[in-house]
Amino acid sequence: MRSLVALKILLHDRATTLGSLIGVIAIVFLVGQQLAVLFGLFTFMSVLVDHSGADIWVCSKHTSNVNSAGLIPERYLDRISGLPFVVWAEPLLFGNGTFVTAQGTNESVQVVGLRMPRAAAGPWRFFKGGSEGLLDHEGITLDRLDLRMFGNPEYGKVYEINSVRVRVSGITQSIKGFAGRLVFTNMVKAREILKTPPGRCRAILVKLADGIDRAAAITQLQAMLPAAEVIAAADLSALTRIYYVKNTGMGGSFGFSTIVGALVGIIIITLTMYTAVLQRQKDFAVLRALGARKRDILIIVLLQSLMIGVAGIFIGFLLLSLFLQATLDTPLPSYMPLAAAPVLAVGTLLLCILGSVLAMRKAVSIEPASVFR
Amino acid sequence: MPQPILQLERVARDFFDGKTQRRVLYETDLALYPGELTILAGPSGSGKTTLLTIMGLVLKPSAGDVVVAGERVTHLPEHKLASVRRMRYGFVFQLAELLPALSVVENVIVAAGIQGGQVSADVRARALALLESFGLSDCLGLKPLQLSGGQKQRVAIARALINDPSILLCDEPTSALDAESSTIVLDTLKQLSRDTHRALLLVTHDPRVFPYADRLLKIDNGRIIFDSRHPLPEENL
Ligand SMILES: Nc1ncnc2c1ncn2[C@@H]1O[C@H](COP(=O)(O)OP(=O)(O)O)[C@@H](O)[C@H]1O
Ligand SMILES: [Mg+2]
Numbered sequence: 001m002r003s004l005v006a007l008k009i010l011l012h013d014r015a016t017t018l019g020s021l022i023g024v025i026a027i028v029f030l031v032g033q034q035l036a037v038l039f040g041l042f043t044f045m046s047v048l049v050d051h052s053g054a055d056i057w058v059c060s061k062h063t064s065n066v067n068s069a070g071l072i073p074e075r076y077l078d079r080i081s082g083l084p085f086v087v088w089a090e091p092l093l094f095g096n097g098t099f100v101t102a103q104g105t106n107e108s109v110q111v112v113g114l115r116m117p118r119a120a121a122g123p124w125r126f127f128k129g130g131s132e133g134l135l136d137h138e139g140i141t142l143d144r145l146d147l148r149m150f151g152n153p154e155y156g157k158v159y160e161i162n163s164v165r166v167r168v169s170g171i172t173q174s175i176k177g178f179a180g181r182l183v184f185t186n187m188v189k190a191r192e193i194l195k196t197p198p199g200r201c202r203a204i205l206v207k208l209a210d211g212i213d214r215a216a217a218i219t220q221l222q223a224m225l226p227a228a229e230v231i232a233a234a235d236l237s238a239l240t241r242i243y244y245v246k247n248t249g250m251g252g253s254f255g256f257s258t259i260v261g262a263l264v265g266i267i268i269i270t271l272t273m274y275t276a277v278l279q280r281q282k283d284f285a286v287l288r289a290l291g292a293r294k295r296d297i298l299i300i301v302l303l304q305s306l307m308i309g310v311a312g313i314f315i316g317f318l319l320l321s322l323f324l325q326a327t328l329d330t331p332l333p334s335y336m337p338l339a340a341a342p343v344l345a346v347g348t349l350l351l352c353i354l355g356s357v358l359a360m361r362k363a364v365s366i367e368p369a370s371v372f373r
Numbered sequence: 374m375p376q377p378i379l380q381l382e383r384v385a386r387d388f389f390d391g392k393t394q395r396r397v398l399y400e401t402d403l404a405l406y407p408g409e410l411t412i413l414a415g416p417s418g419s420g421k422t423t424l425l426t427i428m429g430l431v432l433k434p435s436a437g438d439v440v441v442a443g444e445r446v447t448h449l450p451e452h453k454l455a456s457v458r459r460m461r462y463g464f465v466f467q468l469a470e471l472l473p474a475l476s477v478v479e480n481v482i483v484a485a486g487i488q489g490g491q492v493s494a495d496v497r498a499r500a501l502a503l504l505e506s507f508g509l510s511d512c513l514g515l516k517p518l519q520l521s522g523g524q525k526q527r528v529a530i531a532r533a534l535i536n537d538p539s540i541l542l543c544d545e546p547t548s549a550l551d552a553e554s555s556t557i558v559l560d561t562l563k564q565l566s567r568d569t570h571r572a573l574l575l576v577t578h579d580p581r582v583f584p585y586a587d588r589l590l591k592i593d594n595g596r597i598i599f600d601s602r603h604p605l606p607e608e609n610l
Contacts, residue, residue: 001486004479005472012474286470289431290532291459292487293452299489368431368458371466372422372544 002296005287006303009280016276017308023268023355024312025319027348030261032320035340038254040333044178045244046237048094048112052121054205055214056221057236059229065243066236067094067110067179071200072228079224080204085212090120091201093187095194096180097161101151110180111140111161113190120205123184125173128155131184133169140185141170145331149181164193174329178244262351269308269355277301277359281366288368301360302353309352313345376443377404378539378572379428384437386423398423398595400437407539410566410573412583415592421576422544424592428574429462429542430454442539459488463533465543469525471517471532477504478513481532496535503531507561523554530561541565541573548579559585 010017043050049057049066058080060070080089093113098106114122119131127144134141140161142150153159158167166189175182185193208217214232222230231239245251277284284297320336327334386398398420405411405428415421426432427439430446438447446457463484471480481500486492504513507527517525526546533541543562547555563585566573575582583589591599 001483001492002489005475005483005487008474008479009472282470283472283474286466286472287483287487288455289429289458289464290484290487291455291462291536293455295452296455296487296489369426371464371470372426372431 002300003303006300007307009276009283009300010304010307013276013279016272016279019272020269020276020308020355021312021315023265023272024309024348024352025316026268027262027265027351028313028316028344029319029323030264031258031348032316032336032344033323033334034254034258034261035344036320036324036327036334036336037332038250039337039340040327040335041178041244041250042241043335044176044333046240047175047177047182048092048121049233049237049240051124052092052205052233053207054090054120054233055208056206056218057231057233058204058206058221058225059202059231059236061227061229063229063231063236064239066203066240069202071196071202072204074199074201074204076204076225076228080206080221083220085209085217087207087209088118088120089207090115090118090205091187092121092203092205093190093194093196094202095190095196097183097193099150099183100160102153102159103151105151107150108180109161109183110177111190111193112182112184113187113194113196114184115187119184120207123170123172123175123182125175127171127173129170131170134184134186136167136169137186138165138167138189139169140166140183140189141172142168142183143172143175143181145174145176145329146181147171162193162195164189166193176331176333265348266351266355269352270358273301273305273308273356273359274362276304277363282371284363284366285368285371288366289371294364297363297366298360301356301363305353305356305359306349309349312352313348316348317341317345375406375408378407378442379405380440381424381428381434382438382440384424384427384434384439386420386427386432387435396595398427398434401597403590403597405540405572405574407570407572408566409587410563410575410585411588411590412586413574413576413590413592414578414580414583417578419592420595421578421592423595425542425544425574425576428540429464430458456488459484459536461539463530463536463538463541465526465529465533465541465546467545468549469517469522469529471525471528473517476514476516477509477520477528480517480528481535484532484535500531500535503534504528507531521554522550523557526550526554526558527561530558530565534565539570539572541571543573543575545576545578547582548577 058076060072063069074091077089077091080086095111097109097111099109100106116135122131123141133139153168155168158165218230218232324334324336381401381403383400385400387394387396413421427434438445441457441461475483478500482492482496485496509527512520547558589601590597
């Protein structure tokens, strides 16, 4: 009966219910959208690591951000490849370059050099062409989302990066980096563009055989290569993200806008829920006189808060999924990991309850004697 | 004489008017008996509602004790008092005070289910029977807003009766009604008082209601000045 009373009152007082709903939706959407942008940027930051297909990365000592890894000797490659538990090991080169558009303007890019034919850490989604295009000795890929920025370069035509001749031999589909627009090419071309000294590379990617204990493999590799940093790919990805969050003020900025979103929502919920209780003061007093304990009144308002919370979360997630849908395949960073959704839902529900605390306190304090006045 | 169902022992009540403390009910001894319709009459501001709400366990007396069915309840904690109200009391207010969000039937059942738990089919059947006996069978699904004043007050009486209370307290239940609805409501209450186990207290300032009384109390300035059960010689009507 208490849940029926809770629901019926909500349906009856549509204006305040709608207001509270909007508060919940605001939390889900504003916070969720901020999180999606943050997670989207995360995927940009560690894009090379996350799609490398490797289990372990060997980088320069003290690497805490893949994009700023130093140079390491390429000869490590032979020693790593010789280990029985290694399926493959591939070198990787990357660094900054300047692309000259057909209009003569300069656009900075991040050039990534892959060893062919495996092209480990190479593009995994193509709009046009494929990684075999990088077998062409001057072949590069550009991303479809960046084409306009690059002055709409034509597929198969020749351009310049760092005054080196390159040919557009592939168009990738929505592959975004954080340190610059990603341009993939082969190892040889990358070395020429980036002027990397011979015998050096940025990282060596290692694929372990199935069933090999990753931690043990890392320990063994690290012992063999004391001058390098041997890191699990997942750890390097996390380190890179943490590095940027800490060192760019991004953490603070996203933290701030997330808190503002949550706060706006809580304030709306608090005001509307409180108004709703004020509006129903007489009803609550009547119920108290008829034998409702304070606990029963508390439960009614709590149930209302939960009902509004659940409905608002549902609607909020609908809107959020529309937002994610709309930003898919656009340059906008937006990505919501599946694990984040339940956290956001539970967090919103808790904030919704927090927002109704004032209303609950008011409802519980209503005196049954007030019906008689 | 039957045992009283409700007793007030030296009950008094003070209110704070800004800074000064004012006694609005002086030490009062009073007992209500089952099967009796007691009318408490007095001018506005004389303390009728104060006395009724103390009897109804919604207002704490400043002094004295309230005894319900032999149990001293004055110092029970709030949630216990609420349970006593639910088990033993029915209330009818001046305005029906139905919950506008609930239908007529739900308004009646709510008084039984408010402490949680499933509302039994018995309670439902009882609610329907009560509403039918008050001529409200056609209104079951309606909202209070769609009812007349007299209909609302009869729904309120059904609600007051759903827990089969031994004490029914009505605070000016007809003062907001027209003469015709008034008569219907009063007849309904009068009939109820014939149920021997119920004590019925009806507060009013309207002398036209007096004929319905089995027992008449008059209160003025916080003191009971007349009780037809124990008339003082000089106060005979
Ligand atoms: N909560 C309260 N605070 C202060 N004074 C009150 C309060 N309730 C009632 N009173 C005062 O007590 C007196 C009796 O009131 P009440 O019992 O409501 O009278 P009645 O019901 O006979 O009209 C009145 O003077 C009223 O102003
Ligand atoms: Mg009164």
